[in-house]
Structures are given as C-alpha cells and as structure tokens.
Amino acid sequence: MRVYHATITYVSVFALLAAACGGSGAASSDDSDPAHDPADPSIQPALTIAPSHREPGVVLAGRWEWAAHATYILTSTEAMAVERLEVEMAAPDGATYDAADYRSIAVVNNGEILAEIAPAPGSRSWTFDVSTSPIRVVPGLETIIELWVAPNAPVPYADDPSEHGVARSGHASTLGIASGRTAEPWDATYRHALNLDATREDGTHIRVPPGLEPGPIMVMRRTIANVIMRSPNTGPLAEGEQDLLVFAVAADAFTAPASWRQIAIRFEKSAGVEVTGFRFFADDRELTESDEAYLDASGEPFLPADATVGMLYVRVEHERLSTSGTEYRLQGTVSGTAAGSFIRWEFARDAAHAVPYTGVLTSAGPLLVPTSSHPNFFLWSDESEPSDPSGIHPTTSADWTTDLYVPYLGPSSVSLTRP
Numbered sequence: 001m002r003v004y005h006a007t008i009t010y011v012s013v014f015a016l017l018a019a020a021c022g023g024s025g026a027a028s029s030d031d032s033d034p035a036h037d038p039a040d041p042s043i044q045p046a047l048t049i050a051p052s053h054r055e056p057g058v059v060l061a062g063r064w065e066w067a068a069h070a071t072y073i074l075t076s077t078e079a080m081a082v083e084r085l086e087v088e089m090a091a092p093d094g095a096t097y098d099a100a101d102y103r104s105i106a107v108v109n110n111g112e113i114l115a116e117i118a119p120a121p122g123s124r125s126w127t128f129d130v131s132t133s134p135i136r137v138v139p140g141l142e143t144i145i146e147l148w149v150a151p152n153a154p155v156p157y158a159d160d161p162s163e164h165g166v167a168r169s170g171h172a173s174t175l176g177i178a179s180g181r182t183a184e185p186w187d188a189t190y191r192h193a194l195n196l197d198a199t200r201e202d203g204t205h206i207r208v209p210p211g212l213e214p215g216p217i218m219v220m221r222r223t224i225a226n227v228i229m230r231s232p233n234t235g236p237l238a239e240g241e242q243d244l245l246v247f248a249v250a251a252d253a254f255t256a257p258a259s260w261r262q263i264a265i266r267f268e269k270s271a272g273v274e275v276t277g278f279r280f281f282a283d284d285r286e287l288t289e290s291d292e293a294y295l296d297a298s299g300e301p302f303l304p305a306d307a308t309v310g311m312l313y314v315r316v317e318h319e320r321l322s323t324s325g326t327e328y329r330l331q332g333t334v335s336g337t338a339a340g341s342f343i344r345w346e347f348a349r350d351a352a353h354a355v356p357y358t359g360v361l362t363s364a365g366p367l368l369v370p371t372s373s374h375p376n377f378f379l380w381s382d383e384s385e386p387s388d389p390s391g392i393h394p395t396t397s398a399d400w401t402t403d404l405y406v407p408y409l410g411p412s413s414v415s416l417t418r419p
Contacts, residue, residue: 046076046077046078046080046200046206047074047075047076047080047137047198047206047208048074048075048076049072049073049074049177049194049196049208049212050072050073050075050212051070051071051072051073051212051213051214051215052071052072052073052144054068054070054071054215054216055216056216056217056218056219056354056405057216057218057219057405058218058219058220058221058224058405059149059151059218059219059220059221060151060221060222060223060224060252060254060255061151061152061153061154061167061220061221061222061255062153062222062223062254062255062256063252063254063255064151065150066106066113066148066149066150067148067149067150067151067218068108068146068147068148069105069147069148069149069174069175069215069218070146070147070174070175070176070214070215070216071144071145071146071147071215072144072145072146072177072212073142073143073144074135074137074142074143074144074145075137075141075142075143076137076138076139077139078139078200078201079136079137079138079139079200079201080136080137080198080199080200080206081134081135081136081137081198081199082130082134082135082137082145082196082197082198082199083129083130083131083134083135083197083198083199084127084128084129084130084131084185084196084197085107085127085128085130085145085177085194085195085196085197086125086126086127086128086177086178086181086186086195086196087105087107087125087126087128087147087175087176087177087178088124088125088126088175088176088177088178088214089119089124089125089173089174089175090124090173090174090176090214091172091173091174092172092174092217092354092355093354093355094353094355095171095172095173095217095355096168096170096171096172097171097172097173098164098165098166098167098168098171099119099120099121099122099123099124100119100121100152100164100165100166100167101149101151101152101167101168101171101173101220102119102149102150102151102152102167103118103150103151103152104116104117104118104119104149104150105117105119105126105147105148105149105150105175106147106148106149106150107128107130107145107146107147108145108146108147108148109130109135109143109144109145109146110144112133113148114128114130114133114135115128115129115130116150121164121165122164122165125178125181127185127186127195129185134199137198147175147176147215149175149218151167151220152167153167153222154167154168154169154171154220154221154222154382154384154399155167155168156384156385156386157385157398158385158386167220168220168358168384169220169221169222169358169382169384169385169399169401170219170220170221170356170357170358170359170399170401171219171220172217172218172219172220172355172356173217173218174214174215174216174217174218175214175215175218176212176213176214176215177194177195177196177212178194178195179193179194179195179210179211179212180192180193180195180210181195189207190207192209192210193207193208193209193210194207194208194209194210194212196208217354217355219355219356219404219405221382221384222255222256222382222383222384223251223252223255223256223257223258223382223383224251224252224255224258224382224405224406224407225249225250225251225252225258225260225321225378225380225406226249226250226251226252226325226406226407226409227247227248227249227263227347227378227403227406227407227408227409228247228248228249228250228325228408228409228410229246229247229347229408229409229410229411229412229414230246230247230248230327230410231243231245231246231247231345231411231414232411232414233411233412233413233414233415234414234415234416234417235414235415235416235417236416236417236418236419237273237334237337237341237342237343237416237417237418238334238337238418239334239335239337240333240334240335241277241331241332241333241334242331242332242334243329243330243331244275244330244331244332244334244343244345244416245265245329245330245345245414246327246328246329246330247327247328247347247410248325248326248327248328249263249319249321249325249326249328249380250321250322250323250324250325250326251321251322251323251325252323253323253324254323255323256382256383257320257321257322257323257383258320258321258380258381258382258383259318259319259320259321259380259381259383259387259393260316260319260321260378260379260380260381261315261316261317261318261319261361261368261379261380261395261400262313262314262315262316262367262368262376262378262379263313263314263347263377263378263379264311264312264313264314264347264348264375264376264377264378265311265312265313265314265330265345265346265347265348266309266310266311266312266345266346266347266348267303267309267310267311267312267343267344267345268308268309268343268344269303269307269308269309269341269342269343269344270308270337270338270340270341270342270343271305271306271308272305272336272337272338272341273303273305273334273335273336273337273341273342273343274302274303274304274305274334274335274336275302275303275332275333275334275335275343276302276303276332276333276335277302277331277332277333278302278330278331278332279330279331279332280314280316280328280329280330280331281328281329281331282316282319282326282327282328283326283327287316303332305336311348312345313367314328314330315366315367315368317392318392318393320391320393337418338418339418339419340417340418341417341418342415342416342417342418343415343416344413344414344415344416345413345414345415346412346413346414347377347378347403347408348375348377348378348403349377349403349408350374350375350377350402350403350404352375353374353402353404355404356374356401356402356404356405357370357372357374357400357401357402357404358398358399358400358401359371359372359398359400360395360396360397360398360400361379361395361396361400362395368395370400370402374402374404375402376402377402377403378402378403378406379400379401379402380400380401380403380406381393381397381399381400381401382399382401383399384399385397385398385399
C-alpha cells in the first residue's frame with residue numbers, strides 16, 4: 001500500500017465570484033446609466049429589484065419536481081403590479097447548457113406558480129405573462145419573485161450523442177430577468193431597461209434600468225455525493241498505530257447511487273512527527289493493492305518528519321456509494337511525537353473555479369486527474385453514463401467531476417494532539 005503527499009494552495013471561490021460580479025447586483029429605477037435618457041418619464045425612482053443571496057449549487061434530476069434557480073426581492077415607494085417579465089438562460093464562462101435541461105420553467109410568487117413555460121429546443125429566453133394574477137408590490141414590504149425549474153433526467157451519450165437538444169450531467173446555467181429586448185411583446189422603450197412591465201395604480205407604466213445580476217450558477221446532476229467528517233474535531237495523538245481520520249461518503253438519499261475514485265486531505269503537523277504504514281478501511285473491509293484499492297499521490301509513501309504542511313491523497317480503484325453511505329478509516333503508525341505535537345486534517349476544496357469539470361479522467365503518475373485545469377481533490381461520478389458489465393464505473397466515462405458544490409458535512413477540520 002502506498003501513500004504520498006504533495007503541497008498546494010487555493011483561494012476562495014466566493015471571493016472570485018464577488019470580484020467577477022462587482023457591486024450589489026441590484027437594479028433601481030433611479031440608477032444612473034449613461035445609456036438612459038434622463039428626461040424619460042418612465043424611468044422612476046419607485047421600484048427596486050435586488051437578487052436574494054443564494055449560493056451556487058446543484059439541481060438534482062429525480063429528487064425534486066421543482067427546484068428554485070433564482071430569487072429576487074422587489075421593494076417600492078408606491079403600490080405597483082408586475083404583469084409581464086422576460087426570463088433568460090445563460091452560461092457562465094466555460095459552461096455548457098441547453099434548454100432541454102428543463103422540462104418547464106416557472107415564475108413563482110409567495111410559493112405559488114403564476115406561469116410556467118416548457119422551453120422550446122434551442123430557446124434562451126421566455127416571456128411570462130402574469131397579468132391574470134399580477135405580482136403585487138406593496139410600499140414598505142418586500143415582494144419575492146422566484147424562478148423555478150423542473151429538471152429533466154440527464155441523457156447518457158451512449159443513448160444520444162447529440163451536441164444539442166439533450167439534458168446532460170454537468171450542464172451549468174444561470175436564470176435571470178432579461179434587459180434590452182425590443183421585439184414583440186416588448187418595444188423600443190425597453191432598449192435600456194429591464195424586460196419587466198411594472199404598472200402603477202393609475203395605469204402608468206414605469207421602466208427599471210438594467211444592471212440586475214442573474215441568479216447563481218446551478219449545475220445539473222443525476223445525484224450528488226456527500227462527504228461527512230466522522231472524526232471529532234479534536235482527539236489524542238499517540239505513538240504507534242492509530243486511527244487518524246474517519247469519514248463517510250454517501251450518495252444523495254433521494255436519488256441514485258454514485259461512485260468515487262480519489263479524495264485529497266490537507267495536513268498540517270509538528271516538525272519531527274512521522275507517519276508511516278498507512279492502512280485504509282471501508283467499513284470493516286481493508287482496502288489493499290491486492291483487491292485493487294489503495295492509497296497513493298505524488299510524493300513519498302509516508303509523511304516525513306520534516307514535512308509540516310502538504311496534501312495526502314487517498315485513491316481507490318472503485319467505490320460505489322449507496323444512499324446509506326460507507327464509512328472510511330485512515331490508519332497510520334505515528335512516531336517522533338512529544339508533548340504538544342499535533343496533526344491537523346481537513347478536506348481539500350476547489351475554490352478557484354465557478355463551474356465544475358465534467359468529463360473523463362486520466363492518469364498523472366499514480367494520481368487521477370481531470371482532463372482540464374481543475375484540481376483533483378475529490379473525483380466522483382453521478383453514474384449518468386452506464387457502467388461496464390462488471391459494475392465498475394470506468395474513468396473513460398464522460399460523467400466524472402470534482403468536489404465543486406459537493407456538500408461537506410461535520411467538523412471542517414480534525415486536530416490530534418499529544419497531551
């Protein structure tokens with residue numbers, strides 16, 4: 001059995017997203033915009049629309065009939081009614097998406113679906129007429145508009161290799177309120193405004209300037225893996241063989257099984273502490289090279305005494321996840337400790353990307369890597385492509401992905417300290 005370590009650094013994905021988006025992302029009818037005609041009487045300081053904070057995440061086909069994709073908060077200084085809006089679908093840089101990902105898109109107010117549309121093939125925006133049940137904006141109160149989606153199940157390439165018109169695992173998109181569209185049913189007065197028709201009680205219409213951020217990135221998956229830290233956040237460190245880390249990996253309880261092949265664990269430890277003789281267990285079953293499950297990475301097969309920070313990779317030949325999950329234990333033989341010596345573990349996370357990789361895996365030395373610049377911290381598959389007859393999900397399958405948006409539960413780190 002082999003264990004190796006490497007060193008790596010990373011930054012916060014949410015800091016990158018904030019820097020990319022800039023500002024609050026709100027749109028107000030008194031926003032300044034050089035493209036606006038300041039004398040246009042339809043531009044009024046009465047209505048403000050702002051995105052509600054929602055983190056990027058995953059839409060699970062088969063778990064929900066509907067999933068919230070974007071949320072907006074409307075406030076006004078006078079009574080208003082929203083009777084029509086244009087919703088558009090877009091992809092962040094590096095992402096692929098298709099209208100076929102969703103069998104229906106809906107505009108929702110206070111949990112009630114006001115209108116829904118089945119996206120036509122190749123479509124990217126849709127006009128929602130809610131005039132029969134307009135969205136009321138009351139002065140001094142917040143009004144919530146949500147954009148919901150009903151996801152289609154991802155289609156395997158083996159069943160349909162088409163590049164367009166099919167839902168795929170890994171497709172990523174945003175939904176938001178469009179702006180600047182002038183074709184029917186809109187007109188030239190929306191050229192520099194949101195495509196949202198708001199009406200006062202006296203029947204006059206106002207326009208809201210553009211500048212409204214879309215909702216968060218949402219990624220299509222058949223299921224998702226969950227990583228759960230089972231070790232307590234603190235514990236004793238001793239000389240000799242001991243459990244160093246206990247964690248579990250499970251598929252989503254309401255969807256389908258998944259597979260994983262590799263996970264990366266950051267370590268920090270006292271100088272002089274050495275860890276050798278790693279062993280890895282799945283429940284009560286020891287994984288060894290002889291049964292095609294082993295530990296490895298990109299350096300030495302142990303944690304040397306002079307290494308104080310780095311990365312430990314655990315690679316398995318194939319671990320299929322049930323919805324109830326599997327518990328894994330990492331054991332090792334510890335030496336060179338003194339009073340106060342410590343080892344700290346935490347799962348490595350991809351914080352440099354906004355869109356996860358989805359595709360095949362290749363080898364780089366003893367490690368598996370995505371065929372992209374994405375890190376290989378946690379490599380798993382939602383098995384949206386078929387497995388081979390043996391039941392093993394091959395690395396050549398096009399549905400492998402990384403840890404981005406995978407839920408990590410339990411303590412964020414584990415510290416073992418010698419008294």
